[in-house]
Amino acid sequence: MRNIPDSVLRLSIVVVAIAVSFVTIRFFVLPASLTDMDAHKARATEHEAAREIRFAGSAICADCHVEEPGKIVQGYHSLLSCETCHGPAQAHVEDLDIKPTAPRRREFCPVCHTYDRSRPTGFPQINPVAHNPLEPCIQCHDPHDPKPPETPRECSACHAEIARTKAISHHVGLECTTCHVAPDEHRVTPRTNRATKPAGRQFCGTCHGEDSENKGALKVDLATHGGRYQCWQCHYPHLPEES
Ligand code: HEC
Ligand code: HEC
Ligand code: HEC
Ligand code: HEC
Ligand code: HEC
Ligand code: HEC
Ligand code: HEC
Ligand code: HEC
Structure with a gap:
């Protein structure tokens, strides 16, 4: 010790x-x-x-609402829960006089859709300052099925150079669709829905052939003029030259 x-x-x-x-x-x-x-x-x-239940879950909404759940399942927002946008709705389910809010204001949607580098590639993003400012998003996009609206446009919206060229040519009087068949979808998704082009010499011959009834178009002998080449190998169809 x-x-x-x-x-x-x-x-x-x-x-x-x-x-x-x-x-x-x-x-x-x-x-x-x-x-x-x-x-x-x-x-x-x-x-x-014992805590108050505030969220009811999306499944129960379909008991009474048919339209919105029916729409949302096949669209881009199919993975969003109803209450993500409408807020906690258990009180609504228990007492129908209590209405959930609906986010109609423009400020709401950019919470998820504002451009942000950290979001995965391909996630649809916009710059809220530049993207159709001042109008509510839901004016153009259905919140329950938010496809970008189809925008049928003039051919010249995308083929401006060709349209400008044709405007000063002998072919100014011809519509683009006189020579091309462009499906409606071509105006929205042009590369997957292609427009057609004239197939061969006979096509130009419908106006320029000697037996054509077109009065304004000068005639050539299809059998000999230009030999075996396609007409557009010598004449640019959007600007056929002066004679
Ligand atoms: C028991 C039936 C029932 C259930 C379940 C139910 N609702 Fe409703 N809901 C109604 C009725 C009835 C109205 C009123 C319709 C009217 O006023 O035209 C309504 C209205 C609404 C409105 C519109 C409010 C407004 O301002 O016009 C929203 C949004 C809504 N419900 C969302 C939901 C959501 C989200 C769920 C699921 C969590 C849900 N509801 C579940 C019956 C139900
Ligand atoms: C991306 C957000 C979003 C999601 C998700 C969403 N909603 Fe909506 N909902 C809205 C907006 C915004 C409105 C207001 C639309 C308007 O005024 O045109 C609305 C309106 C409604 C209305 C009222 C319709 C009316 O005419 O007043 C009901 C009912 C409704 N939603 C139910 C649902 C249900 C049920 C779900 C789930 C299946 C759901 N919503 C999912 C955003 C959403
Ligand atoms: C909680 C996040 C969230 C909110 C809030 C939200 N969205 Fe979306 N949105 C998504 C997701 C997720 C997709 C699907 C993305 C995918 O498919 O890659 C989507 C897709 C879209 C698309 C489709 C774009 C395309 O690629 O064609 C549009 C348009 C859109 N939302 C508009 C809206 C509008 C308008 C609102 C407001 C009413 C809104 N979103 C609110 C998450 C959200
Ligand atoms: C005046 C109509 C209009 C309004 C308002 C509008 N959009 Fe759009 N939105 C469009 C059109 C048209 C397109 C497809 C062409 C384009 O990308 O500009 C589009 C495309 C989108 C896309 C898809 C972008 C992509 O690259 O896939 C998203 C997401 C979107 N909008 C969200 C919103 C949100 C969020 C708001 C509100 C802050 C909003 N839009 C307001 C017309 C509108
Ligand atoms: C939304 C923009 C857009 C609009 C509107 C549009 N086009 Fe196009 N068009 C394109 C793009 C993009 C291509 C593909 C260019 C490429 O792949 O090199 C294309 C290709 C073409 C081609 C060539 C097809 C091929 O196989 O070489 C023709 C012909 C054509 N468009 C005609 C038209 C006509 C006629 C219209 C009006 C009815 C029109 N386009 C409207 C974007 C558009
Ligand atoms: C007189 C008939 C005719 C008219 C009118 C015409 N095209 Fe063409 N277009 C052609 C022919 C023929 C070709 C194929 C040229 C080639 O293969 O070298 C062509 C090719 C194209 C191409 C493919 C790219 C290129 O320059 O070769 C596009 C795009 C196109 N046309 C768009 C248009 C648009 C847009 C208009 C209206 C503004 C229009 N065309 C009017 C006959 C026409
Ligand atoms: C090998 C090149 C070549 C080909 C292929 C060709 N042309 Fe020509 N084309 C010419 C030349 C060079 C002229 C101007 C000289 C002349 O008047 O013979 C001309 C002139 C024309 C004229 C004006 C005739 C006039 O009297 O002033 C028309 C119309 C015409 N071509 C249509 C066509 C059509 C339609 C085709 C297809 C069936 C075609 N060309 C194929 C080279 C060609
Ligand atoms: C729907 C009828 C029509 C078709 C199809 C058509 N053209 Fe023409 N083309 C005309 C008319 C009309 C003129 C004369 C316009 C003028 O004098 O201002 C013309 C003018 C021309 C000229 C100039 C002739 C001159 O006065 O010097 C040439 C070259 C020509 N076309 C070539 C073609 C070629 C190549 C094709 C096929 C890709 C074609 N055209 C298809 C109606 C047509």
Whole structure:
């Protein structure tokens, strides 16, 4: 004992005293209600279960609403829950006089659609400052089926150079569709829905052949003029030259 310094002895007494008081308090002083773990768990569960339920989930909406759930399943917003946009709606389900809000304001949609580099490639994004400013998004996009609206456009909206060229040519009086068949979808998704081009010499011959009834067009002998080449190998069809 002599070898152990006083300071260590005093410290050990303190440690032992703390340990003894912990055991005494934990097992002999505290009431069982405070130390019973099962009772704790039961009460925590009860407490959580007693919280007000605010979200009803999307499934129940379809019990009464037919149109919106029917639309949303096949569209781009199929993965969004109704209450993401309409807010907690349990109160509405229990009391139909309480109406959920509908986010009609322009400020709402950019929460997800504002341009942000960190979003995955291909996620549809816009710059809200430049994208059709001042008008509510839902004026052009159905929130339950938000396809970008189809924009049927003039041929010249995309083929401006050709249109300008034709405008000063002998062919100014001919519509683009006199020589091309362009499906409506070509104006929206042009590369997957191609327009046709004239197939051969006979096509130009419908106006320029010697037996053609077209009065304004100069005639050539299809059998000899230009040999075996396509007419447009020598004449640019959008700007056939002056004679
Ligand atoms: C028990 C039937 C019922 C259920 C379930 C229900 N609704 Fe409704 N909801 C109604 C009725 C009825 C109206 C009122 C229609 C009216 O006023 O024309 C309504 C109106 C609405 C409106 C329009 C509020 C407005 O301003 O016009 C929204 C949005 C709505 N419900 C969303 C939801 C959502 C989201 C759910 C699912 C969480 C849901 N509802 C579940 C019956 C229901
Ligand atoms: C991307 C957000 C969004 C989602 C998701 C969404 N809604 Fe809507 N909802 C809206 C907006 C915005 C309006 C207001 C449309 C308007 O005024 O033209 C609306 C309107 C409604 C209305 C009222 C229609 C009316 O004529 O007043 C009902 C009912 C409704 N939604 C139900 C639903 C249900 C049910 C779901 C889930 C299947 C759902 N919505 C999902 C944004 C959303
Ligand atoms: C909670 C996030 C969220 C909100 C809020 C939201 N959207 Fe969307 N939106 C999406 C997702 C997810 C897609 C599908 C993306 C995909 O398919 O890659 C989508 C797709 C779209 C598309 C399709 C674009 C395309 O590629 O053709 C349009 C348009 C659109 N949303 C408009 C709206 C409008 C208008 C609102 C407001 C009423 C709105 N969104 C609110 C998440 C959201
Ligand atoms: C005046 C009509 C109009 C309004 C208002 C409008 N949009 Fe659009 N939106 C369009 C058209 C047209 C397109 C397709 C052509 C294009 O990309 O400009 C489009 C395309 C989109 C796309 C797809 C972009 C892509 O690259 O795939 C998203 C997302 C979108 N809009 C969201 C919104 C949101 C969010 C708002 C409101 C802040 C909004 N739009 C307001 C007409 C509109
Ligand atoms: C939305 C823009 C857009 C509009 C509107 C449009 N086009 Fe096109 N068009 C294109 C694009 C893009 C191509 C493909 C160019 C490429 O692949 O090199 C194309 C290709 C063509 C081609 C060549 C096809 C081929 O196989 O070489 C013809 C012919 C054509 N368009 C005619 C028309 C006519 C006629 C109209 C009006 C009825 C029209 N386009 C409207 C964008 C458009
Ligand atoms: C007189 C008939 C005729 C008219 C009118 C005409 N095209 Fe063409 N177009 C052709 C022919 C023929 C070709 C094929 C040229 C080639 O293969 O070298 C062609 C080719 C094209 C191409 C493919 C790219 C190119 O320059 O070769 C586009 C795009 C096109 N036309 C668009 C238009 C548009 C847009 C208009 C209206 C502004 C128009 N065309 C009017 C006959 C015509
Ligand atoms: C090998 C080149 C070549 C080909 C292929 C060709 N042309 Fe020509 N074309 C010419 C030349 C060069 C002239 C001007 C000289 C002349 O009057 O003979 C001309 C003149 C014309 C004229 C004006 C005639 C006049 O009396 O002033 C018309 C119309 C014409 N071509 C239509 C066509 C048509 C339609 C085809 C297809 C069936 C065609 N060309 C094929 C080279 C060609
Ligand atoms: C629908 C009838 C029509 C078709 C199809 C047509 N043209 Fe023409 N073309 C005309 C008319 C009309 C003129 C004369 C316009 C004028 O004098 O201002 C003309 C003028 C021309 C000229 C100039 C002749 C001159 O006065 O110097 C040439 C070259 C020509 N076309 C070539 C073609 C070629 C090549 C094709 C086929 C790709 C073609 N045309 C298809 C109606 C047609």
